[in-house]
Amino acid sequence: MNRAPTFDESWHRVENRRVRLRPGVEIFPQRFRGQRWYVVRDALGNRFFRIRPPAYRFICEMERSATVGEAWDRTLDNAAEEAPGQGEIVQLLSQLHQSGLLRSDIEGDVATVFAAQQKEHRRQVTGQWANLLFIRIPLINPDRFLQRTLPLVSWLISRAGFVIWLALLAFGAKAIVENWAEFRAETGGLLGADNLPWLYAAIIVIKGLHEFGHGYFCRKYGGEVPQMGIMLLLFNPLPFVDASSSWAFREKGKRALVAAAGMIVEVFLASVAAIVWANSGEGLVHSVAYNVVITASVGTLIFNLNPLLRFDGYHILSDLLEVPNLQGRATRTALYMVEKYFFRLPNSTNPADTKTETFWLVFYFVAAFIYRILLLVGILLLVSHWFFVIGMLLAIGFAFMWLVMPVVKAVKYLWSSPRLEARRGRAVGLTLALFITIFGVIAFVPMPNHFRAAGVVRADPFAHVFAGTAGKVSEIIVASGTMVEAGQPLLRLTNFELDREIELASLSLQVAQMQQREALEFDPVRHLSLEGYLTATRARLAKFTAEKEALVVVAPAAGRWIAPEMISVVGATLQRGTELGVVQGEGSHYLAAEVRQADVARLFGGNVKGTGVKIRGQEQHTLAVSDLQAIPADRDPASQDPRKRGRGGIQGMDPRRGSPSSEPFFEVRAFLVPQSECYLVHGQQAVARLDLPWEPLLTQWVRSLRQLFQRNYRV
Structure with missing residues (x-):
């Protein structure tokens, strides 16, 4: 540790003052990392401060000395090597004075001390309201209630309680793992309108029990719980208790347990709820149990256990590392x-x-x-x-x-x-x-500027193959995985009903032709009326004939025929429009990525200085691109019909939401330059990085902020 300087420019301000601790202030010893510390407790305000032994010895000398300067001289005489410097003493006295823990010769009366306490109280209130997300409103003193009811729950705060807790945790985790697919599927309705009241009620009850856990653990080890009230967390009212008296505990294990008590209670509740959820059918109990599991587990892990926020995880880390404050x-x-x-x-x-x-x-x-x-x-x-x-x-x-x-x-x-x-x-x-x-x-100063767009690798060509008409799969002409040419037959369907329809249509056409020839000699008017019927009959026959020709499914493009499931449907009847497989090329691939209209202008007009694509799973390779182009995407949900897609481009929906896009976007296509080390397959996920002209960071940030407002708030 760096040795503090002995002298300080501000020493003259306090050297000749007579200072004492205010009555009611208590000091307790503690040990951190093998070193002795002292906890200064303000019993009236229930506040705690930690100081080192040199500061403690100086405070003791201050009680016996006439002035601050004399107390410092005594400290130097007793332990010159460990005595605090003048700057440390000035800082210590300033902190104690601002907290209203000192009385001095310049105060001299109770009114001044009371004013200091009021000032500290106003500072705390101002700090609370300044932190708009975490406003605390004290309501009652629960200490007497906790003392009276502690015998009812004290047996749980023991080794036997710990064994029960571990057993429930194991059974709860087992229930979730065994029913993971169902558990995950139910998350879709978690924020639904019907479930929100139950979710909010679960949060209120669980957080209330969470805070009582802190209170009971603190009371179990001899601490006091002087306050209980409401904390407006993100403007949502949640209960809280003040268990800060645990800071004075000498054993760090007890301090850490008090900090972890709320999470211990929540894990206990989550385990019981998981067992109930797994063993109950659809209904209110099942739904409430699910809400309890989510609230008591996810919330605990994200917020309470996170040491970067001043919640339970912060205090646990502070105690375990033995780093006060x-x-x-x-x-x-x-x-x-x-x-x-x-x-x-x-x-x-x-x-x-x-x-x-x-x-x-x-x-x-x-x-x-x-x-x-x-x-x-x-x-x-x-x-x-x-x-x-x-x-x-x-x-x-x-x-x-x-x-x-x-x-x-x-x-x-x-x-x-x-x-x-x-x-x-x-x-x-x-x-x-x-x-x-x-x-x-x-x-x-211009800085590197780039733009990333996530997309999908698509083969060129890539064509879906559909059944042009209904029929029974009678023969697979080409096996899946075979290279085919455009127009090459792939499989054959049969439809006996269609054959009968063709025969009937042919007979109807022959009869109509005979009737027309007969009417030509005897009834010219009827001859003319039969002309329309003949036209309709020929069209019907042509339609049936075309459907019969479509029973032989052919490749729409050259490439590899992929239909691994066809062998299992031989003999089955397929409806018209059923997807049979795909034909995909292997010589050329392109990336299809989506870019919003607000961003697409940055990519073109000669602005793109370089483009690289990384394939997920093969990030060590960066592929170059050629023929970069942007295609306006259709927002019509009907375009999601695979039969209406282009050569693999996604048209009409924002795939991240699975719903019609709320704003225009472009499909950016970039043909990939193949590498021998990088294996390309249709459907792989990839990310394109497009390097743009360098711009100052402020310009980039302002643009991003403006686009954020335009995209989310339409302003």
């Missing part, structure tokens, strides 16, 4: 890196103990920041898709919190932070230079 320490470590290596502050202290810990704390800070941004953007897109006005209001609020407020805090830090007194000019200058440089690079 992981997020705050990561933030201070990132700030230390800026101060040490960017501002070159001589008095900067590293909160981490080793270089490895410094790396991982900075990595955690960056990963958590990026994840929160992505999560909030995803939530905004989801909400605004259904409720545009609410989504826009949330976007404004988040822009203020994540853009305006950080800038305001950064300016305040640069302008007034005591830590920068000796380097303020350098810090401000470097920050401005960095901001201008980053903005200049983003706004003016």
